[in-house]
Amino acid sequence: xxxxxxxxxxxxxxxxxxxxxxxxxxxxxxxxxxxxxxxxxxxxxxxxxxxxxxxxxxxxxxxxxxxxxxxxxxxxxxxxxxxxxxxxxxxxxxxxxxxxxxxxxxxxxxxxxxxxxxxxxxxxxxxxxxxxxxxxxxxxxxxxxxxxxxxxxxxxxxxxxxxxxxxxxxxxxxxxxxxxxxxxxxxxxxxxxxxxxxxxxxxxxxxxxxxxxx
Ligand code: B16
Ligand code: MG
Numbered sequence: 001x002x003x004x005x006x007x008x009x010x011x012x013x014x015x016x017x018x019x020x021x022x023x024x025x026x027x028x029x030x031x032x033x034x035x036x037x038x039x040x041x042x043x044x045x046x047x048x049x050x051x052x053x054x055x056x057x058x059x060x061x062x063x064x065x066x067x068x069x070x071x072x073x074x075x076x077x078x079x080x081x082x083x084x085x086x087x088x089x090x091x092x093x094x095x096x097x098x099x100x101x102x103x104x105x106x107x108x109x110x111x112x113x114x115x116x117x118x119x120x121x122x123x124x125x126x127x128x129x130x131x132x133x134x135x136x137x138x139x140x141x142x143x144x145x146x147x148x149x150x151x152x153x154x155x156x157x158x159x160x161x162x163x164x165x166x167x168x169x170x171x172x173x174x175x176x177x178x179x180x181x182x183x184x185x186x187x188x189x190x191x192x193x194x195x196x197x198x199x200x201x202x203x204x205x206x207x208x209x210x211x212x213x214x
Contacts, residue, residue, distance in 0.1 A: 115164040117161075139164055172191065191204055
């Protein structure tokens with residue numbers, strides 16, 4: 001399997017939301033519900049700023065857009081409420097939410113001797129992988145429960161490479177968010193962006209979806 005310049009690839013580390021699955025719409029519905037409850041609206045364009053960002057940071061951005069302030073205790077409560085709604089929406093998730101080529105590319109990577117890891121900010125990753133029926137396609141899962149520093153810190157990807165027993169230089173990261181591209185490079189890994197160069201500058205290659213690599 002040859003899909004990237006710059007030496008062999010022995011490990012592939014995948015972001016979840018926006019790379020393997022489209023969960024952004026469920027995040028959006030839950031954040032908008034919270035915003036409306038607080039008395040302001042939240043547009044899809046504003047929601048773009050939340051992609052790849054941690055739950056608490058997402059809440060802070062949401063509150064900023066609504067010019068709304070809250071105590072830390074209320075923030076924890078609001079984030080928990082949003083998550084409960086999000087998890088409720090996730091029950092509607094099934095294999096049809098997989099982005100084009102996700103399952104096939106994971107399978108082909110493994111058949112081609114490339115080890116696979118998940119590198120996601122989401123604390124709900126195990127539930128999502130289960131609902132999509134792809135949990136068994138990963139050699140390692142590093143998610144929001146396993147890291148203490150959010151992207152653009154490279155922690156999630158470095159832990160992924162380590163769990164695969166590989167050096168960063170032979171790993172490639174698949175990302176749809178700027179913070180993730182920065183995190184991968186900060187960890188010494190090459191990165192393939194799922195999206196457009198205008199929105200995601202600095203990646204080593206661009207694809208519209210994993211289907212492009214099949
Ligand atoms: P949770 P990724 C990210 O997933 C999402 O893109 C982002 O919108 C979300 O806030 C974050 O996970 C945390 O998710 O609330 O489920 O813990 O793109 O890193 O796979
Ligand atoms: Mg993402």
